Every structure is written in structure tokens, then in C-alpha cells.
């Protein structure tokens with residue numbers, strides 16, 4: 001069977017800072033509707049990989065492609081039409097409303113001297129609706145819960161109309177209810193065709209959310225492939241350097257301890 005062209009792919013990638021490689025030999029491909037989760041200890045290089053995929057740090061070697069185009073040949077605006085970044089949290093001292101924040105995503109594709117108009121407004125409202133938070137459009141973000149703010153950040157990325165979302169620990173600072181809400185939103189976006197690459201410190205979450213996983217530590221890529229297959233006790237033990245137990249509950253979910 002012919003394979004689909006991935007929205008984002010990397011082959012034989014070496015990444016690092018100041019020309020010093022943290023890893024080499026990273027291969028990944030992300031097709032529409034797939035969720036890929038990066039797991040690895042603190043300082044492993046997950047953020048460095050994201051920044052490299054976003055074109056903010058040059059790779060040391062290897063190739064990154066957005067569809068059929070090499071990332072290195074695309075302008076920032078062209079990259080923004082394909083890839084959107086969702087940061088860990090939203091901090092701003094200004095009294096922006098949720099709609100203001102999402103409009104920033106819709107406006108990312110405009111020229112430097114253009115202001116968002118009705119088209120961008122509509123795009124922003126559609127993004128808020130897709131995340132079920134259209135009723136919060138006029139609420140100042142300082143009045144929103146951590147989970148609601150995270151949904152606003154995801155809506156901002158959606159309003160950018162990129163096919164791939166890159167999410168750096170999207171549920172890191174959230175309580176249980178907000179984590180469930182954001183995780184459900186991520187799955188719904190994937191069902192609708194968005195491709196998502198995210199990082200997590202929670203193997204249970206990776207098993208529940210992701211189709212594929214990439215396990216990285218300072219020794220390199222420990223494993224890569226189908227999340228259900230590579231999230232084994234043995235691989236996670238190697239990844240974190242501690243004994244790990246894997247259990248499957250009656251509802252089929254994987255749990256690690």
C-alpha cells in the first residue's frame with residue numbers, strides 16, 4: 001500500500017546547541033490525524049527537538065520536511081501556515097480577552113502592516129468553538145482557569161490554520177479535571193485530522209493519548225514506533241533509569257508505576 005506524504009518528517013536528524021549534538025539518528029513522520037508523544041527525562045532534549053522542528057534552531061545534520069518542502073527553504077510565514085506551536089502556559093501582564101489571544105494566531109499569516117479583519121475574526125471564533133469555549137471569547141484571560149487558558153492557546157494555534165500542532169507539555173501545570181479536558185480536546189483535534197506532536201512526563205498519558213511515541217534520553221533514541229508496542233516496562237526502565245511496572249486495567253488502559 002502506498003504511504004501518505006507526512007505533514008512533517010525528519011530523517012537522520014542530529015540536533016543540539018552551538019554545533020554540539022545532543023542526539024543523532026532521529027527519524028520521525030507525522031501524518032494527518034496522528035498523535036506522536038515524546039517522552040524523556042528532564043534535560044533530554046525534547047524542547048530542543050521542538051525548536052529544531054519549528055525552524056528556530058538549525059539542525060546539525062539531517063533533513064526536516066514539511067510535506068514535500070524542506071523546512072530550510074520556507075519563510076517564517078510559510079512555516080506558520082503548516083506548523084503551530086502551543087507553549088506550556090500563557091503569561092501576559094495585559095488584560096487580553098480570549099478572543100484577542102486567538103486573533104494573534106489568525107493574524108500570524110498577515111503582513112506586518114495588516115490588521116485582523118472580519119475574516120480573521122471568523123477564523124478565531126471558529127477555533128474557539130472547536131474547543132468548546134466560544135462563550136469565553138470576551139473573557140479576560142486573567143479570569144480563566146489554567147485548563148481554559150491552555151484551550152485558548154490551542155485555539156490560537158488552530159486559528160493559524162496549520163495542519164501540525166507542536167505542544168510542549170500541554171498539561172504540565174494542570175489539575176486532574178483540566179488535564180482530562182485538554183487531553184480530550186487533543187484527541188478530538190486528531191480525529192478531525194490535525195497532526196499533533198507533544199511532549200509529556202507521564203507515560204500513562206502518552207499511552208492514552210498517542211498513536212506513536214519517541215523515547216529519548218541523553219544516550220539517544222531508546223525506542224520509536226507504535227505507542228502501545230514501545231511503551232514497555234523494559235523501555236521505560238531504560239529511559240528513566242529506574243525499575244518500571246506496566247499493567248493493563250480492565251478498560252484496556254496502560255498504567256506504569
Ligand SMILES: Nc1ncnc2c1ncn2[C@@H]1O[C@H](COP(=O)(O)OP(=O)(O)OP(=O)(O)O)[C@@H](O)[C@H]1O
Nearest residue numbers: 017018022040041042043044045046047048049201
Ligand atoms: N540555548 C541553549 N544553549 C545551550 N544549551 C542548551 C540551550 N537550551 C537547552 N540547552 C541544553 O540542552 C539540553 C536539552 O535541553 P531541553 O530543554 O531540550 O530538554 P527537555 O527534554 O525539554 O527538558 P525538560 O523536560 O526539563 O523540559 C540540556 O542539557 C540543556 O541544558
